[in-house]
Amino acid sequence: MSTQEIANQFAAAVQAAEKERSPEPLMPYFDDDSTLINLGLQQPVKGKKAARQFWTSYLNQFRSVRSDFSHRNAYDDNAVLEWTSSGELTDGTSIGYRGVSLLKIEGQTVRDFRTYYDSAAFVETASRS
Secondary structure: OOHHHHHHHHHHHHHHHHHHOOOHHHHHHOOOOOEEEOOOOOOOEEOHHHHHHHHHHHHOOEEEEEEEEEEEEEEOOEEEEEEEEEEEEOOOOEEEEEEEEEEEEEOOEEEEEEEEEOOHHHHHHHHHO
16 A cells, blocks of 8 residues: 555544544554654654554544645655644634644554644633633
8 A cells, every 4th residue: 555545544544533532543553663743742652552642632632623634745655644623622612723744654554643733723722711
């Protein structure tokens, strides 16, 4: 399977996880050697258990959320996913923000997942509360 196909499937798995409010659709893409990081973490986390916690923490911020992927580009064993997310935080506040996720893929596993997003959207939302 090509890196582009895996990136497309991964994006669909993100949307399924958001819809189901469960990290399970994403778990087949991670193993004990996978690392994940986002702006909220000081250091990358590693392993399938950490991946499950990473995605659970993400989902637990929202009552509802949906990510729409505007660009999905792949080259060699790397993929770039550009997205816009919108939804409702657990306190009922509406939120919308944009970001990009970088994936390094080995076989059909996401070996390295890095995501960067407009964290100001969360700060602005908190200051309105």
